[in-house]
Amino acid sequence: MSAAAEPEYQIVATLNCPDGLSVLLASRDGAALALVESAAELPDAPPRSAFRHPLLLAWQGPVRLDGKDYAAYRQDTLQPLRLKALPALPLAERIGLACDILEPLIHLHASGKCLGRLYPETVLSDIHQRVALLGEHACQALSPERLRQELLQAEQLLRWLISAGAPERECDPELEQWLAALRDPAADAGACRRALAGLQDWLARHQRFNRQEGGRAALDHLLQRMRHAPDFPALSQAIAAINKSNNADSERLQALSSAILKDVSLTNKLLKVVNSANFSQYGGAVSTISRAIVILGFDTIRNLALSLLLFEHLHNRAHADEIRDVAVKTLFTGLLARSLAPACGVREAEEALICGMLQNLGELLCVNYFRDEYRQIQALIAAGAGVDQAAHQTLGAHYADLGAATAALWRFPERILTGMEPMPAGAVRQPQTGEMRMKALSSLCRELVCQLTQSGIDQADASRKLLQRYSRALALEWAPLERELAQAQTLLSAYLAELGPEAGQGPRSQALRLARLDKSAPPPAASAPQPSAPDPTRLQATAGSAGRITVLSAGVQDITNTLLGDYKLNDLLRIILETMYRGLGFDHALICARSGSDLPLQARFGFGEKVELLLPALRADIDSGDSLFRKALERNADMLIDDIDAPAIAQHIPAWYRQMGAAHTFVLLPLTLDKRKLGILYGDRRQAGSLAIAPEQLSLLKTLRNQALLAIRQQPAKL
Template identity: 50%
Template sequence: MNRDNNNAEYQVSRRIQCRDGSVLLLCGLDGQCYLLDPLTATDNRPAPAHGLLASPDTTTQLAGQPYSCYPMSDNQLLSDTLVSKPDDRTAAGMLCDCMEALLHLQRHQLILPRLDAEHILLDQQGQACLLAGQATTATDEASLQDNVRQAGQLFYRLLTGRPHGSLPLQQFRPDLDPELHQLCQSLLDCHAAASTVSRAALAQLQDWLVRQQRFIRSEGNQQAALQQLLQRMRHNPDFPALSQAINAINHIGNADSERLQVLAEIILKDFSLTNKLLRVVNTANFSQFGGAVSTISRAIVILGFDTIRNLALTLLLFEHMHNRSHAKEVRDVATSALFCGLLARSLARHSRMQEAEEALICGMFQQLGELLCVYYFRNEYHLIRKKTDTGSSPAQAVQHTLGISYATLGTSTAEAWSFPERIVSSLEPYPPGPVRQPQHNAARLRMLGNLAQELTQLLSSPVTANTTQAQQLLTRYARALPLEINSLHAVIAETQAEFASTLHEWSNEAHVQGKAQQLKGATLGPHPDSKPAAPAAELESSCLASGPATTSLLSSGIQEVTSTLLGNYQLNDLLRMILEIMYRAVGFDHVVLCTKDPRQNMLQARFGFGENTAALLPVFKVDLQQQDNAFCIAMERNVDIFIEDASAAAISSHIPAWYRQLNLAQTFIIFPLVLEKRKIGFLYGDKNQAHSLPLRPDELNLLKTLRNQALLAIRQQQN
């Protein structure tokens, strides 16, 4: 509504003189009170809606002068409250509101012509609102910086009760908290980017205000506590970039036909993330081409969308948290979170669950709340540690200090970052008592994340966890994930090997320290002598240590295969090259390639290396109609099988009769060749003696890389 030439409608009750010479009018109309602000600009832009920005109800003209009209309701001008100078906490709170509103304007490249106590309204709760009716487009960075300096002048006035002048703040307020003095000066001296200065000042103000409350929250106001914590994080200088990147990745949907391109573009925007991800992709744990992946697009095509997406998310969080200046505390929590994620993935793989890669995210984010606390709320984190040291339980200390649990902070942040509901719900901890068997994907992810978290806590305890505690934990999860104690030992050992390798690959640290060192060597007590009850679990065995020559030979061979793949080649020649690399590098007694006979449901040995191979090939046949043997399990489930002792009681029943009759080997490994659920064949290698094939995790990964190169070659030939 626009009222023109209606002098009679508004009854001016008061004129308010501003320092720049302008005059505000307090007027009455139809029993309501209005504040009239003279319009001075012609290019006014409506300010985007925000709770701390007051928009005019209408415009009018008085004596030819246009005004913006603001309904006052029960509000009052901030300048009217300065008759009695506010205390420092109140002043900081008012400025906190103003800086948040100002930052919102800066995001939209808007400035205000005046930011002073006369152009700010206070409601009955003391919340400040900027008059935003005259917001205009910022023509340059200098105009944005000028608004920040005006905010500094306002803070000076709030702290001293005097308008900003030439006299330094300390002269009027020698008793002022040095942090507030420094903050005010940083605003007055604004020379950096306005948004950077504003965001840093806002985060500092919020941290200071929380410390004045002695970190004690009422139990009944969890939502308010949560919102304040989230708000403090949002205004930390480096949090928005992290949130934006994670949000963007999570918003790529499965239905997006260009999702590979979109993911590549998001990653490439972050130079550091791009370099880190390519370095990790080209390491043994991830590489498919022995270091040949040089673009993000190729990495996505080769490793798959989900693998690169999950790797990018974990790297974003790990790198963000890992590089904090107060490094030891953050590093300990970040490495513990990484271990938890790797453990969740190992548990999923051991149980042959399809959610293995997603379990890494769910496991790692179990400690998201603690990560956020140690990173953004350092003082509160120290107080929590003090409370636990003096006898409080960790849960009580966190609740009393933050007003919410770590889990609530983590799930709320994950929700704000647009993680899928199945991942957000997986961060919810289980109550005490037996855990039910999960019936769907989200429930399985929650179970894996919680179990990994509780195991990580056991392994992180100052005193080495004993088998009794571990057994109690397995009993709690018995219905959800049947797992024998000796199988758990194997899963933990596998995770620790991968943890050490991943830490080196991700952080490039030669020697791990602190919590990482503890987790790397922690045990759940002595390894029991009993054999596992579930025979299928025996089919995948842990790997031992071996010399460095194997790694070198495998890596060189992978480079050779890569060069061959880039040129013209015969498929059989390349497959023989892969078998020869396996044979020479590892020292297998036999290596064999088996492929499917198109005339019958059989896998037939085609060629290989080793003693008496010519006689072996015709009789090395696998009938795929037989289900309960190691070869068929490998093909049906597309899993790598490593048998350390074929004569072991729990294993012998899974060795087919024809293999036993050959009396070939006691130790062997099977790498299935499956393309889009089509069973093509497998690579086989053996050693005559049981337990005579020591392979480190990185060597096993290099062998898998050779298998993947074989699959690529087959795919290329078929295309």
């Protein structure tokens, strides 16, 4: 071919494809082009494509050179795979390229089209392993014959790519099965999708963020130092207890509510959030953790509890300024992830909140427990070092390493551990699982929040580049990103308003509250905190009997609302027990019931410290002896025992109760229905004489018992 025929095109290289057609690498007016020879005459201009895909390069127009027709494509920084030094690429990167090749083929097949030509000469990539396929000009209607040809071409190309240009080399058996599936004569249009899923699964498992390697000794040293901090063991125990509650359906509500109720501050804060405008769509105030779980779901309440526990604990440390700044950044990342979840196709919004927050866990732990090292890291960053480089140089591990190791120590489930992992550099591939989509979302939010706290950069340009990086994974557009950023800022302002005037005053906190993607847009309006429903949880803030009456009254209303709808009997009984437990300050509150008329009472479930040890021990044979449990049921009489060692009482306390050693004062409320002795509501305190119940409290306590009887009457077979 002579360049003189068309002097404006400078031919750089000629690549011959297996089908006899050529690909010319050329330049014209400073633009790099790929000219793909066509077997048929091309139209004067490319038609508007109805099956456009970001990895399918759009052709620019026809070119005629030396009597041959070519389709012109912008090459820019892309080079054909044929010219790529494949042996220098790790296997995982080559498989990533293979995944990117299959993705647009699947899109074409779904549109009833096929590419027709798939060779190392017609697939381009850049130094970041971003792929672009040539051939839009030659797309044809899909037919069984053309599909068969395309699958064979795909199998040959992928085998060549994965083997680094040596297709005769033996392949990993797991990879071989997906390549062989493309070659199967019976393969259909779903073969590419199945192959992509298999390769993506292999890639996900082999590119997992490794929590065991890379500075393991340094990580162990950091974890050991945190274990010796005065408050870290208590925080770890609380978080691990909440995570441990993810067990069988019949037990997990009890386990989760018990874990939360051990922390009065967490209980009150969680109920306040549940009763806020963001969660009150079901109507009416919620006064118990048990009902909150029933209404909003186990996962929502567990994840809310974890986020509150983590943020509240690490936000309220004494050396507060720089810690509050990082804590607010951590919270905002989670709020942004939760806000963006629906727009990004992530269903578990509250789980997105956790994963988003945990993206910054390593930095938050560092600023809390390694203050000197944190300041050294900040100094290195100010001097021009990257965050990862500065953290590794100072700590011997990255922030992500520290966060992942601690989250594993806290027994977070595997899907959340996956969701908090950072994404590798380069374009983020289309996720094949919900876990990988969650990971992409939380990683996007972390990167965006870090970007928004930086000064001296063009936020609009940086945001567009970030959206481009995640465009295939999340399909997030500019308008939803702006809208949800403003929503997250509103939620952050409302939350910080509750924490006091010093919250959110740090430079990064201020930057996040006022951040805009586009400086030409008006600044976000300062929004007042959303009014929340009346707070039924102020037992600690309201002194004495009045505060307990507030909790008991709210609980009675809570149970009334539950009785008016569909409910499970055990769920409602747990709400009653929790109201008793919190409203009267019991050490333990339990329900004892009989499985049959001739069987003894047996404690079913309840609340209080080490209640799981008390449940099997509390077993009363009411048909023999002279115990107070039998008397209460026989007489259907409520009993308040002030001191089990009082002379008039001691002989009526059964031996099995003394062996438990649980409490010296307790109350018994019999559950008798139509002369059937069903069970007893039980509440206790350890110290004798400490259980004083005012008349109004006693009236509300009896109302709770009557509500229990009403629920049992409606569902008698389920007790």
